[in-house]
Amino acid sequence: DAMVIQNPRYQVTQFGKPVTLSCSQTLNHNVMYWYQQKSSQAPKLLFHYYDKDFNNEADTPDNFQSRRPNTSFCFLDIRSPGLGDAAMYLCATSRVRGQGLSVLTFGAGSRLTVL
């Protein structure tokens, strides 16, 4: 089945130790998104790629970076995780960017714990 796969599902890191989360998709969608979801909160968009075009949200900290080496893969890099970065990180895709009724397809998320 076509889907969005995130790895790892659970990641434990130490304060300040870089971490990379990955997302792959078999939907051949043009757009890939990264959301941060803290406990009992709504998902918050960090950035998205439209093909190779990177779009950062204005309030996304510099500590968060992303790479999209090809259509299928997208990575979230957290350069120096702080305790406040502990969250679920959700990857999503859509065929087109934000047009009307376009639906986002989400992965199962990567839960990050920072010790």
Place this chain on the structure above:
Amino acid sequence: AQKVTQAQTEISVVEKEDVTLDCVYETRDTTYYLFWYKQPPSGELVFLIRRNSFDEQNEISGRYSWNFQKSTSSFNFTITASQVVDSAVYFCALRGDAGNMLTFGGGTRLMVKP
């Protein structure tokens, strides 16, 4: 600016009860799009329904139904005869015509007890 409010942070019902999840939105766009997503304990957000602002027809899909009322800026979601498998966090979301991205509400955690 857009805003989605889900006033009910947590609802608990007993199996087979009907339950309505409220969603109120704010937008200045005349054309906009509304969505409901379900997030079960596994974490993945699952798309349930979408609506554009010109389509106020209510929809029923099995035990799920949606009531869209522009006059009150509401897009409420009702589960009839709830089941334990309905236990999840439900998010209402809005996309305006001018903007590209979804604005999510805070979510409602539904617990259905046997």
